[in-house]
Amino acid sequence: MSSGILIIDKDLCIGCAACVAACPFGALAMEQGVATVDERCTACSACLEVCPVEALSLPTRQADLQPPEARGVWVWVEQAGGVAHGISWEMMGQGRRLADGLQVPLTACVLGERVRDLAMEAIAFGAERVLLVEHPELARFRTETYAAALEQLIEQERPEILLLGASSRGRDLAGSVATSLHTGLTADCTGLEIDPANGRLLQTRPAYGGNIMATISTPVHRPQMATVRHRVFAVPQPDYGRRGEIVPREVTLPPASLLSTVLSFVPASDEVNLAEARIIVSGGAGLGGPDGFAPLRELADLLGGAIGASRAAVDSGWIPYAHQVGQTGRTVRPELYIACGISGAIQHRAGMSTSRTIVAINTDPHAPIFGLATYGIVGDCQQVVPALTRALRARL
Amino acid sequence: MHVVVCIKSVPETTQVAFNPDTGTMIREGLGTIINPFDMYAIEEALRIVERHGGRATVMTMGPPQAAQELREAMAMGCERGVLLSARAFAGADTWATAYTLSAAIRALGGADLVLCGKQAMDGDTGQVGPGIASQLGMAPLTYVWRIREIEPASGRIVVERLLEEGTEIVSAPLPAVVTVLKGINTPRYPTRRGLRRARRTELEVWGPQDLPGIDPECLGLSGSPTQVVRVFSPEVRAGGVRLFEGGTLETAADALAEQLIADRLV
Ligand SMILES: Cc1cc2nc3c(=O)[nH]c(=O)nc-3n(C[C@H](O)[C@H](O)[C@H](O)COP(=O)(O)OP(=O)(O)OC[C@H]3O[C@@H](n4cnc5c(N)ncnc54)[C@H](O)[C@@H]3O)c2cc1C
Numbered sequence: 001m002s003s004g005i006l007i008i009d010k011d012l013c014i015g016c017a018a019c020v021a022a023c024p025f026g027a028l029a030m031e032q033g034v035a036t037v038d039e040r041c042t043a044c045s046a047c048l049e050v051c052p053v054e055a056l057s058l059p060t061r062q063a064d065l066q067p068p069e070a071r072g073v074w075v076w077v078e079q080a081g082g083v084a085h086g087i088s089w090e091m092m093g094q095g096r097r098l099a100d101g102l103q104v105p106l107t108a109c110v111l112g113e114r115v116r117d118l119a120m121e122a123i124a125f126g127a128e129r130v131l132l133v134e135h136p137e138l139a140r141f142r143t144e145t146y147a148a149a150l151e152q153l154i155e156q157e158r159p160e161i162l163l164l165g166a167s168s169r170g171r172d173l174a175g176s177v178a179t180s181l182h183t184g185l186t187a188d189c190t191g192l193e194i195d196p197a198n199g200r201l202l203q204t205r206p207a208y209g210g211n212i213m214a215t216i217s218t219p220v221h222r223p224q225m226a227t228v229r230h231r232v233f234a235v236p237q238p239d240y241g242r243r244g245e246i247v248p249r250e251v252t253l254p255p256a257s258l259l260s261t262v263l264s265f266v267p268a269s270d271e272v273n274l275a276e277a278r279i280i281v282s283g284g285a286g287l288g289g290p291d292g293f294a295p296l297r298e299l300a301d302l303l304g305g306a307i308g309a310s311r312a313a314v315d316s317g318w319i320p321y322a323h324q325v326g327q328t329g330r331t332v333r334p335e336l337y338i339a340c341g342i343s344g345a346i347q348h349r350a351g352m353s354t355s356r357t358i359v360a361i362n363t364d365p366h367a368p369i370f371g372l373a374t375y376g377i378v379g380d381c382q383q384v385v386p387a388l389t390r391a392l393r394a395r396l
Numbered sequence: 397m398h399v400v401v402c403i404k405s406v407p408e409t410t411q412v413a414f415n416p417d418t419g420t421m422i423r424e425g426l427g428t429i430i431n432p433f434d435m436y437a438i439e440e441a442l443r444i445v446e447r448h449g450g451r452a453t454v455m456t457m458g459p460p461q462a463a464q465e466l467r468e469a470m471a472m473g474c475e476r477g478v479l480l481s482a483r484a485f486a487g488a489d490t491w492a493t494a495y496t497l498s499a500a501i502r503a504l505g506g507a508d509l510v511l512c513g514k515q516a517m518d519g520d521t522g523q524v525g526p527g528i529a530s531q532l533g534m535a536p537l538t539y540v541w542r543i544r545e546i547e548p549a550s551g552r553i554v555v556e557r558l559l560e561e562g563t564e565i566v567s568a569p570l571p572a573v574v575t576v577l578k579g580i581n582t583p584r585y586p587t588r589r590g591l592r593r594a595r596r597t598e599l600e601v602w603g604p605q606d607l608p609g610i611d612p613e614c615l616g617l618s619g620s621p622t623q624v625v626r627v628f629s630p631e632v633r634a635g636g637v638r639l640f641e642g643g644t645l646e647t648a649a650d651a652l653a654e655q656l657i658a659d660r661l662v
């Protein structure tokens with residue numbers, strides 16, 4: 001019996017099984033010559049395209065509705081202590097491209113306390129307009145206060161697209177704002193395009209630990225909101241001669257948004273800041289013990305890189321969880337990822353497979369990590385890593 | 397304290413493979429598990445209840461088969477289990493999921509603390525936790541890897557959050573929504589007694605009719621602002637690995653160093 005969400009017209013179905021092969025989730029099967037669907041159906045619509053007789057459909061959704069009036073592309077500029085997060089300018093580049101495609105203005109939202117310099121910087125990176133909100137309560141990021149402020153700006157101006165970074169702060173803020181404003185939000189996008197047919201934002205993102213890619217749209221609700229993965233898009237060249245308009249805005253922060261307080265902040269050492277690192281030297285079970293990380297630290301020090309780890313190394317207690325890369329750790333995307341004594345299990349790859357260049361050092365020539373790596377050396381880390389450090393030190 | 401834990405039943409992706417010819421996932425005979433991050437949420441809920449008294453309710457929205465994951469959580473020690481399962485709920489995106497779970501938490505009479513995982517392994521969004529917080533007007537405390545203290549009397553909670561640049565220590569009023577990371581604890585195994593109890597306890601299966609004041613338009617696929625347009629297989633990395641071999645490890649390391657410099661990577 002069918003228990004999935006897909007609607008199958010049993011009279012139209014000719015039993016060709018094209019849909020069964022097309023379903024990425026294995027939710028379709030043939031029973032007595034007609035298609036059936038189970039609860040694994042995610043309403044992804046992959047089967048609709050291949051059905052030769054249009055026997056498949058999804059429950060109508062928001063069919064005749066038109067999106068409300070909305071205009072302009074917005075980017076939230078994430079900052080801490082007046083310094084912009086790298087993702088903010090990466091998004092500004094994408095925001096510019098989308099705004100040009102739609103022929104609408106690109107607006108940067110700069111929230112904080114004494115952040116006018118950032119507003120100027122946002123213009124240099126491509127915004128023609130900056131909404132500047134300065135408030136002592138916005139000195140430190142808190143989801144509730146930032147969400148209250150951003151929601152007020154959105155309600156005043158009604159943009160059609162809002163981009164935020166897929167950082168911890170960006171994801172929280174986006175989740176909160178999208179819920180309050182009742183609109184769609186697509187997480188951790190790695191591709192953003194405008195659908196030429198209807199002007200909608202097509203948001204592409206990895207799911208299932210990077211095993212599939214999905215393109216998602218928000219047909220009726222506005223703004224169309226997306227968080228964007230760090231280091232996917234290039235940072236545009238800033239042009240400090242560009243002119244733009246800075247529009248100061250007042251917001252009221254409701255008392256309910258002021259209830260939580262940041263008591264303190266303990267900054268991570270450079271070694272742990274995997275999100276910002278250009279180079280990550282990562283170690284796994286093959287290091288043999290906590291001391292096995294010593295040569296990796298030396299290499300990372302030389303290159304100004306951070307230290308990553310596989311779950312096996314973390315679970316053995318060799319290194320704290322903050323270093324873990326992978327499905328249950330962090331997702332990273334450095335220019336260079338050096339995997340030492342890491343087999344390359346699928347859950348590890350989920351967190352690092354899109355690194356620009358991957359180097360694998362492993363004693364086992366058949367380790368799956370070599371299937372992913374750009375460069376590799378088959379050998380013992382305890383010898384290869386110090387040798388690599390020496391070789392680089394001699395040349396740099 | 398009434399602690400509600402939201403868990404998701406997800407495919408056990410350890411063996412997921414992609415069929416490059418058809419562009420589909422091969423998931424033959426794959427079972428489901430409790431989303432790994434949610435295991436830590438369950439454990440944390442149980443520890444809080446053990447310390448401060450009260451009870452833990454575990455809740456999931458999913459197909460009838462998700463009852464299996466609820467029972468597992470009950471065997472670990474959650475007193476009550478609620479399965480939100482109905483055709484009307486199917487196809488929900490993160491907005492509709494947060495809406496439905498929030499309505500269910502209200503129907504339970506509210507919670508002092510809602511615990512979620514950092515993110516679900518299938519969707520990888522991490523949006524449902526902040527969504528619930530926003531729906532229920534609670535403080536969203538995400539990426540928590542330590543709960544320092546809970547003061548039921550003063551109604552405050554202090555947590556450590558692991559952000560990219562460091563650890564933030566935050567104090568927030570209860571009720572709050574906390575989403576947890578792996579480092580927070582080591583989940584227990586179900587006991588034999590727990591398993592027996594879980595088997596005996598009636599699971600509550602709720603549909604839209606059990607959620608007072610709910611707007612049917614906001615449920616499931618039709619209540620979801622986002623829509624999947626297309627799914628496809630990711631690009632495979634081009635080329636194969638270039639191995640530096642021959643000679644000694646020393647010469648291989650030299651050649652690799654040359655290459656990294658030539659590529660301007662270092
Ligand atoms: C739900 C779930 C979530 C998970 N999440 C994650 C995650 O987030 N991150 C993660 O990493 N894993 C995760 N895992 C675990 C994952 O499946 C693997 O078990 C793990 O990645 C293996 O780590 P490893 O490569 O360090 O160890 P191993 O698989 O044991 O590999 C060690 C490698 O080191 C090599 N080696 C041994 N000695 C040397 C030497 N002297 N020099 C060089 N090489 C040597 C070996 O040939 C081997 O390839 C998860 C698993 C599950 C079930």
Ligand SMILES: Nc1ncnc2c1ncn2[C@@H]1O[C@H](COP(=O)(O)O)[C@@H](O)[C@H]1O
Pocket residue numbers: 402403404431433434437455456457458490493497511512513514515516517519520521522523524525
């Ligand atoms: N269908 C669901 N039922 C119950 N809890 C859920 C559901 N979906 C998500 N959650 C909770 O929200 C967290 C984040 O999920 P997500 O936002 O989908 O990545 C999970 O770890 C769960 O705690």
